[in-house]
Amino acid sequence: MFDQIRSDFKALPLQAEPFSFKLSEMFERTILDNGLKIISKELKDTETVTVKISVSAGSKFVEPGKEGLSHLVEHMVMNGSKRYPDPLAVRRAIEELGGYINADTSKEEANYRVKVVADDLEKAVDVLFSLIDEPLLDKRELEDEKKVIYEEIARAEDKLERRLLDKFFTLLFREHPLGKRVLGYQDKLKRISTDEVREFFKNFYVPENIVVCAAGRVSHTRLVNLVNNYLGSLKRGRLRSYDEFIPLVDGPKASVLDERAQQARLLLGFPTKPQNLEAHILNMFIVQLLCSNDRLSARLRVREKLAYDVSAAYSEFSDASLVLVYGGFSYNRVRKAIKSITDELRSIKKNPIRSKEFNKVRKLFETNLIFKLETPEDWIEFALRWNLILGNPIEPENYLKELEEIEPEDIQRLAQKLFVPENSYLAVVHKDKRAGEFEELLREGLGST
Structure with a gap:
């Protein structure tokens, strides 16, 4: 389930086994005369x-x-x-x-x-x-x-x-x-x-x-x-203008896809416009936190038995980035699932992450990077990803240094800005077309802590 979402967005793994890792070599760059x-x-x-x-x-x-x-x-x-x-x-x-x-x-x-x-x-x-x-x-x-x-x-x-x-x-x-x-x-x-x-x-x-x-x-x-x-002989061109997307921040907004599927599905997104590597890493850290076994999966799948599948993902465009939560649920449990998801997001806003959980997620984050640098194709994707977003490839060592600088309070401050009603956008596969009811659930669930 949700294979398409996982391929389009960067869902983070739930578990990883740590091992030692050292990078001393760098990317090399050249710009031709053209x-x-x-x-x-x-x-x-x-x-x-x-x-x-x-x-x-x-x-x-x-x-x-x-x-x-x-x-x-x-x-x-x-x-x-x-x-x-x-x-x-x-x-x-x-x-x-x-x-x-x-x-x-x-x-x-x-x-x-x-x-x-x-x-x-x-x-x-x-x-x-x-x-x-x-x-x-x-x-x-x-x-x-x-x-x-x-x-x-x-x-x-x-x-x-x-x-x-x-x-x-x-x-x-x-x-x-x-x-x-x-x-x-x-x-x-x-x-x-x-x-x-x-x-x-x-x-x-x-x-x-x-x-x-x-x-x-x-x-x-x-x-x-x-x-x-x-x-090298390609002629320079005239770069075409492009109207950059600016997040509207006019939520909560919900849209319902009226389908008679076996189960309901939802995709909840929070747009953000990070300006540097540190801001991107903070966003990805929140996604890794939500993907960890202590958060969405533990609550909605294990304890409350609400979800067939629930996870989080991060997607970057050069215009803006998205923190996403997605899952599959029985139709009669969608409203309760939305409440549980928003409760979990509110808890990150309200309560600083405990040191033990924070360190565990940071280690998962670090090893996730290592797993993504095992093949030539991995190195290329890593280089081009950051070249697109920030204008140059990021050295993995610098990436890990930025990760080391993050504190639990940084995550809490970001959550307080990110997980708010006006920044929430929800698409739902459901038999019920009443989008307004879902918007009200987001308004109530993501309101002031």
């Missing part, structure tokens, strides 16, 4: 290398009425380049190396990645970089790619959790592009032309919007030389 950024992490104990191109060309940059365009562009890019003129040629070139190539689009970025044995790096990036340097964007492929995406949309719409997420994003972001689907909508996609695909690529696939990140058995010098050879 503005393209290169980040790398050399891992000498592995025989592979992963390279990822991240382009600030996600769905939030798409004009109203063209939802789905950024994802369609990603599909068209993967359809081939001048040197590899069709999707089979692209995949065959990588498969012959025993590697893999893939792409995806999020609300903020389009991502293209390849993984190969380190000795085959140059052959692999010849394929990967050609897709960015000289994509065909062939008009003849457009309608076929649209049909593939229509199937993706249909599969997504079949998933109740996806429909709940759509409801939540619409409630929170309203008409802002962050509230629209990455996949788009079939009626809008039908009207998108090849010229619009090419125009979006021209406007957003510019070097200032591109980060190339690699991890594995590759030196930074070699990576920079390869990137410069293939992408």
Whole structure:
């Protein structure tokens, strides 16, 4: 249950086994003359290398009425380049190396990645970089790619959790592009032309919007030389304006998805706008606290027998971040579940965390970081995550130092600002359409302590 939410948001693990951990090596960074950024992490104990191109060309940059365009562009890019003129040629070139190539689009970025044995790096990036340097964007492929995406949309719409997420994003972001689907909508996609695909690529696939990140058995010098050879001649572009989302703080707001599912589901979110690493870590600490066995799960699943599934997650956009609670419940227990959730949130606002619990959660938090840095792909995701949010990758040592500075009182102060009625947004799958009743539960449950 809630697999879609866990994949979209960063749910934190309930348990972790600590072990010693020391990081002395750093990320290396270079910015080419054309503005393209290169980040790398050399891992000498592995025989592979992963390279990822991240382009600030996600769905939030798409004009109203063209939802789905950024994802369609990603599909068209993967359809081939001048040197590899069709999707089979692209995949065959990588498969012959025993590697893999893939792409995806999020609300903020389009991502293209390849993984190969380190000795085959140059052959692999010849394929990967050609897709960015000289994509065909062939008009003849457009309608076929649209049909593939229509199937993706249909599969997504079949998933109740996806429909709940759509409801939540619409409630929170309203008409802002962050509230629209990455996949788009079939009626809008039908009207998108090849010229619009090419125009979006021209406007957003510019070097200032591109980060190339690699991890594995590759030196930074070699990576920079390869990137410069293939992408150093890309012309600078004119960065497009974008209206940043500002949280409205006009809650409590609730929206009900009227579905006859086997059980009710809810997604409760609290937007926040952290300005630095410390603020993000405080938000993530609260999520880790809620995920720990002493909080939501202990109360709603073990003691009160209210939930089939309940947890918390943290999601960051460069515009704003979200602290989320989600769960599945019997229909007749939803109101009581909301009360128990808000009671738990109020307790963090009212009572300082005990030292024993605080230290346990901090250790879980620390080991969670370690578990996320075990593979080249993990290092890339860590680097690009913080590069997107803060403008540069964060060194893990600095991350852990910030964690060490946190005190229980910091968590309490954040909870007092975060978990308030006017900052609460709730999407519910329920047979009862009366959103006002759910809003009143939030108003009462999150009111002054």
